[in-house]
Amino acid sequence: MDAEDLQVLRLHENPQYLKPCCELINDEWPRSKTARMMSLQASCNNLPTSLILVNDKKHLLGHCKLTPIPSIPESCFIETVVISKSMRGKKLGSYLMRQVEEYCKNVLNLKMLHLSTKGQENFYAKLGYEVCPPVSIYGTRILNSEPVDISIKIQNPVPVSNSVKSGPPPPPPPPMPKPESLVQSSTVKSKKTFMFKYL
Numbered sequence: 001m002d003a004e005d006l007q008v009l010r011l012h013e014n015p016q017y018l019k020p021c022c023e024l025i026n027d028e029w030p031r032s033k034t035a036r037m038m039s040l041q042a043s044c045n046n047l048p049t050s051l052i053l054v055n056d057k058k059h060l061l062g063h064c065k066l067t068p069i070p071s072i073p074e075s076c077f078i079e080t081v082v083i084s085k086s087m088r089g090k091k092l093g094s095y096l097m098r099q100v101e102e103y104c105k106n107v108l109n110l111k112m113l114h115l116s117t118k119g120q121e122n123f124y125a126k127l128g129y130e131v132c133p134p135v136s137i138y139g140t141r142i143l144n145s146e147p148v149d150i151s152i153k154i155q156n157p158v159p160v161s162n163s164v165k166s167g168p169p170p171p172p173p174p175p176m177p178k179p180e181s182l183v184q185s186s187t188v189k190s191k192k193t194f195m196f197k198y199l
Contacts (some may be wrong), residue, residue: 006061006092008099011050012043020060021052026080039065047061047076051103053083053096054105062096065106069114070139076104076190077137078115097127106199112199116192 011017022036043065045048053062065080078100083092107159114135117124121131 003095005056006095007053007054007056008051008103009041010045011040011052011063017052017054017060021050021063024060024063024084025080025082027085029080047108050080051096051100053092053099058075060084061092064096064100065188066100066108067137069135069137072112072114072135074110075112075114076108076110077135078113081115093123094127096104097124101197103198107173110199112196114194114196116194118192121193121195124195127197128196132194132196135196150187 009017011021018037018040021040022033024037025031025040026033039048040050042048047066047068049066051064051066052060053064054060062083063080064082067079068079069075069077078097081093081096083096100111104113113129114132115124115129116134134158
């Protein structure tokens with residue numbers, strides 16, 4: 001299939017593809033149609049954005065969703081990359097990914113991309129992606145990096161009375177955890193392989 005016969009479009013500008021896109025994705029990863037449609041309808045010019053691959057006959061061939069990463073604003077997370085089962089093996093996945101990268105670089109002005117996969121590591125490695133530590137797409141973006149005073153001043157403090165003495169003092173708190181266990185507990189646990197690429 002020639003590249004001139006293909007087009008990558010923003011889903012929210014082409015709502016006629018919402019239902020076919022929902023069916024395409026659910027054929028690969030079954031999920032409630034209502035939840036899937038809500039996710040697809042969230043597509044916008046910023047992020048999240050769903051990009052679709054169509055041919056010159058306007059048939060839907062593929063989909064890719066771009067999601068913000070609050071902790072890494074210069075990147076986004078690529079998810080739900082799928083090509084129609086009947087069209088696989090024709091290099092359409094590679095074409096879609098190259099177009100997605102161009103879109104992220106030239107339209108969204110991003111410097112890098114992240115994704116996770118289970119079983120498609122070689123496909124992404126051939127496109128230049130490297131294994132990296134897991135990233136989370138949850139949280140909020142920190143816009144102001146200046147320290148903020150969050151201390152609360154108590155207007156009318158309640159006086160503490162030493163007159164009530166009942167029983168022995170409370171037991172001491174448990175010891176602080178060792179630094180290694182703190183590091184391990186703060187990492188994202190996943191059975192998927194996380195990968196990234198600089199644009």
